[in-house]
Amino acid sequence: MIKAGILGATGAVGQRFVQLLADHPWFEITSLAASERSAGKKYGEVAKWRLDTDLPESVRDIAVVSTRPEEVDADIVFSALPAEEALKIEEDFARAGFVVSSNASSHRMDEDVPLLIPEVNPEHLGLIEIQKKKRKWDGFIVTNPNCSTIMMVMTLKPLMGFGIESVHVATMQAVSGAGYEGVPSMAILDNVIPYIGGEEHKMETEPLKLLGEFDGKAVKNAKFWVSAACHRVPVMDGHTMSIWVRSKERPSAEEVKNAMLKFDPRLGDLPTSPKKALIVRDEPDRPQPRLDRNQGRGMSVSVGRIREGQDGAIQYVCMGHNTIRGAAGASILNAEVLKKKGYL
Structure with missing residues (x-):
């Protein structure tokens, strides 16, 4: 199993990530990150669960951490952060060696960041090596569109x-x-x-x-x-x-x-x-x-x-x-393509 973290885990899209990843055959949720006011508390206590399915028992007692790379135990992070926060935080994670599969808009139009729909343009993943070389990162960022x-x-x-x-x-x-x-x-x-x-x-x-x-x-x-x-x-x-x-x-x-x-x-x-x-x-x-x-x-x-x-x-x-195909599900499908093509 590939260790997965979720950035912005308590918000609407973050909750959808939790729901879709809870029983995923390839990814295991190992870190849930959110704001400082939620850090240190159990996810079940701070996530006001809004979806029409039950909060997965496997994540209820996971302690929420802050959105700093040194606190997150994962190989890949799924970002549901607000755009203004994602701009810096996602770069920090990529610099620290994480694979970042982002739903945020911050880096979508960066020339060296793949804006990906796997059914449409998987060849754009060729930008990853360009991005890593240009920015001298061990990790990288891949985004899904609006x-x-x-x-x-x-x-x-x-x-x-x-x-x-x-x-x-x-x-x-x-x-x-x-x-x-x-x-x-x-x-x-x-x-x-x-x-x-x-x-x-x-x-x-x-x-x-x-x-x-x-x-x-x-x-x-x-x-x-x-x-x-x-x-x-x-x-x-x-x-x-x-x-x-x-x-x-x-x-x-x-x-x-x-x-x-x-x-x-x-x-x-x-x-x-x-x-x-x-x-x-x-x-x-x-x-x-x-x-x-x-x-x-x-x-x-x-x-x-x-x-x-x-x-x-x-x-x-x-x-x-919009929150599955248009958000969390799109980022997860991107991550699956990354695994299939050997980037994970």
């Missing part, structure tokens, strides 16, 4: 062969993406909030790196552009997106559907990988968060309403579980 970006880019990958020129996306994002105390109930009930700080910029920039080409030295961004509008809606879990894609080849809706159906990243030997990365639905009213977010144990992305729009654009709806 939650909505992951779902959208999963659907764009099989369309790259059509020559994507532009993407428009309007998101309807669940409240869990903001954390338990992120959106007050009186602000979101009976309401839609048409702004999520920093979200649109992430969705407009991260896909270009993810779908860019690694030339052995750096990633050259993809040559299309993205325009995003992000909204918070009164849904607990599951981000939904309406997407418009214009491509050079002007594919038909049937051609796009077939490309998605044939999409097979061949990651079935990884414990967290779903049997189907993309699930294409024919019903006119799917996907829906309540019905589809747990497909593939929360790791599949569901697509529906694929249709031809104006000026040759293709329109469709996609949806995925």
Whole structure:
């Protein structure tokens, strides 16, 4: 078993890491790290457990430590830290020889840090050796993208062969993406909030790196552009997106559907990988968060309403579980790929 630590273990994404790693066949939770006010106390005492499953008994009595490398006993750390804290702390861990699989946004766009979706761009892991050499680190950092970006880019990958020129996306994002105390109930009930700080910029920039080409030295961004509008809606879990894609080849809706159906990243030997990365639905009213977010144990992305729009654009709806596929599960799948390729 590989020893695993969780940074920011008491927060919403940290709890999801705990849930998903508690019975993992490759990783064993050996350290739970959080703020100084939680350090020294048992995890079961300080984690206000918010998930709809019981707190795993295996972690209840683990003593929480601070987010300092010398206090963490692990080979890999999964980071659920806030971005402002992760910026320095993740570097400290990589410098100290840890593998850092991060859900934080702090290092996603660093030129030498892989921004990874295993089904999309595993070749970008070539940046690891460049990162270690450049920064003189014994460890390294690998990041997963923004939650909505992951779902959208999963659907764009099989369309790259059509020559994507532009993407428009309007998101309807669940409240869990903001954390338990992120959106007050009186602000979101009976309401839609048409702004999520920093979200649109992430969705407009991260896909270009993810779908860019690694030339052995750096990633050259993809040559299309993205325009995003992000909204918070009164849904607990599951981000939904309406997407418009214009491509050079002007594919038909049937051609796009077939490309998605044939999409097979061949990651079935990884414990967290779903049997189907993309699930294409024919019903006119799917996907829906309540019905589809747990497909593939929360790791599949569901697509529906694929249709031809104006000026040759293709329109469709996609949806995925934001704290599993879009956060903790994505970081764990990244770590599994690292193990498979010999980095762990």
